[in-house]
Amino acid sequence: MHADAPMRAVILLVDDDAGDQELTRRAFAEAPVDLRIVSDGAEAIDYLRRQGNHAVDAPRPDIILLDLNMPRLDGREVLRRIRADAQLKDLVVIVLTTSDQDVDARACYALHCNSFITKPVRVETFTAAMHEIGAYWFELATLPPV
Amino acid sequence: MKLIPCILAAANVPAQEMGFASDGWLPVLADLAAGSAFIGIAVLLVFFLCRHPDVPFRPLFALVSLLIGIGGAEHVLDASTTWWPVPALALVLRIATAIAAWGTVLVILIVLPRALALPGYRDVVHRLEAEIADRRQRENILRNHSAELERRNVALDEFTYIASHDLQEPLRKIVSFSELLEQDLNRNDRGQAVKDLHFISDAAGRMRKLVRDLLMLSRAGRNDVGAERFALRESVDAALESIALTVQEHGANVLIDALPAVVGDRTLLTQLYQNLLSNAVKFVPADRQPCIHVTAERNADGWVFGIRDNGIGIDPAYHDQIFKAFKRLHGASEYSGNGIGLAICERAVTRHGGRIWVESFNGGSHFKFTLANVEEEVCTPTHQCALSSCS
Structure with missing residues (x-):
């Protein structure tokens, strides 16, 4: 892990699907990760701006795992708002979606996501993907300094 | 005002003084004018026939042209007898006129039934109007069909999207949590296993409803x-x-x-x-x-x-x-x-x-x-x- 990084990396999962929340929770169960979960785009924005129900205890995430199709505010709009916000625009955003459509990938990269990943079907592959994300962003890459 | 007496006077001038064999030059001029006009009509008719391929009853028109032409020639011949009387030629022309005239009568008799059967102007207009209305109706049907096709294509796109996304999603949950269930059962973690089963049955339920609703959507889009x-x-x-x-x-x-x-x-x-x-x-x-x-x-x-x-x-x-x-x-x-x-x-x-x-x-x-x-x-x-x- 990078020298300047906090002891436990914070990952914010933005996903409305209880099953995917559970899968991600279990994938990171044994990792030194503080996994925070919000259920839709509007709540994600509240969390990142520390407002509404997230005024307290909302540590700035090191990476955001963002689902695309969500109620109220979808993933694309969340990404757009993050990149338009001076305080948040440096955040690492990984789009994690069921979609394998080119059009979605293209749209997300156009909105400057850091990576676009289609959720793997097998649980082993899913867990491995989560670990690889952790290994890449927390060990190999240098995250933007806070 | 003095034109008519003048013409009459001219007509009474003795032919000998004018150098003509008959008793006035006006009939000669009239013959020449009528003859040339008849020949002109005949030539113009033949020209028209040659240039217009769609004229019906072409033989009849040709015969009439011939008849008019011969008539014209007769008039010209009448005028010319004043100087060069050719009684034999005049007789030949008269016989030719008779033959052409009877030929024309015969041809008319032959084509008359067909000519009577030709549609009148109003008939043609009505028929055209009916045809235009019919075509418009067909165009409308075609347009509706193409709109319907468009609508169905959109529906098909939607269906493809569901098949690739919405149906995959619960399926992925079922696969993932079945694998987790196996692991949890191997570890004897009963609490977690029950949780896995809950996710599996929830996903299966969603999939069932999705398939049912898709069927309903497809029924709602059908023609009948x-x-x-x-x-x-x-x-x-x-x-x-x-x-x-x-x-x-x-x-x-x-x-x-x-x-x-x-x-x-x-x-x-x-x-x-x-x-x-x-x-x-x-x-x-x-x-x-x-x-x-x-x-x-x-x-x-x-x-x-x-x-x-x-x-x-x-x-x-x-x-x-x-x-x-x-x-x-x-x-x-x-x-x-x-x-x-x-x-x-x-x-x-x-x-x-x-x-x-x-x-x-x-x-x-x-x-x-x-x-x-x-x-x-x-x-x-x-x-x-x-x-x-x-x-």
Whole structure:
């Protein structure tokens, strides 16, 4: 892990699907990760701006795992708002979606996501993907300094 | 004024003085004029025949031209006998005229029945008008077909999207949690195993509903829309009956306006009311008693039907896209539904020549729709189904 990084990396999962929340929770169960979960785009924005129900205890995430199709505010709009916000625009955003459509990938990269990943079907592959994300962003890459 | 006596005087000048054999030069001039004109007519007719390929009865025209031509030649010959009398040639010409004239009579006799059968100008115009109308109708049919094809293509695209996304999603959950279930059972972690099973059955349930709704959507899009005349109230009652349990669970009040009779597909319209009513009941927060009003208003343009609720309302930004298949605005955990319901409603209304839209206000939504074939009011007066009134 990078020298300047906090002891436990914070990952914010933005996903409305209880099953995917559970899968991600279990994938990171044994990792030194503080996994925070919000259920839709509007709540994600509240969390990142520390407002509404997230005024307290909302540590700035090191990476955001963002689902695309969500109620109220979808993933694309969340990404757009993050990149338009001076305080948040440096955040690492990984789009994690069921979609394998080119059009979605293209749209997300156009909105400057850091990576676009289609959720793997097998649980082993899913867990491995989560670990690889952790290994890449927390060990190999240098995250933007806070 | 002096022209006529002058001509008469000229006509009486003795031919000998003029050098003519007969007793005046005017008949000679008249013969020459008539003869040249006849020959001119004959030549012009032949020219016309040669240049215009569509003239009917060409042999007849040719014969008439010949006849006129010979007649012309006779006149010219008459004029020329003044100087060079050729009685033999004159006789030959007369015989030729007789032959040509009788030939023409024969040809006319032959072609007359066909000529009589030719359509008149008015007939032709009528026939053309009928043909144009027929073609326009065919063009309209073609245009409708191509619009229908377009609509079906869109539906097919939607279907592909569901197959690739919405159906995959619960399937992925079933696969993933089955694997986790196996691991948890191997570890003897009973608590976690029960949780896994819950996720599996939840995903299977969603998939079942998705497949059922897809089938409904496909039925709503099919061509054979019924045209039965029935009281719309019957559809509302049937819809309420099918969701009676949900209405009861939520303690919903339902108020129904007087509804007219319509001509349409009973099953589709019942499905429409069923979807709108169950949405209305579902999207009311748990701490509020659902109050649903089945509305029917008659305005200048006709009937507007609707379902009004006191639920969470819908952000105007989403008013258009909610009728597209698979746009769900609310989380699966919070409110159940896969987003196909309103797409079915949209299709059912469109198939009945109407349109559907939503109006949102403080504390609720009002889904409204029109139908093309609505009859005079026949139904019951405003009727209250539940005990307490909606405030």
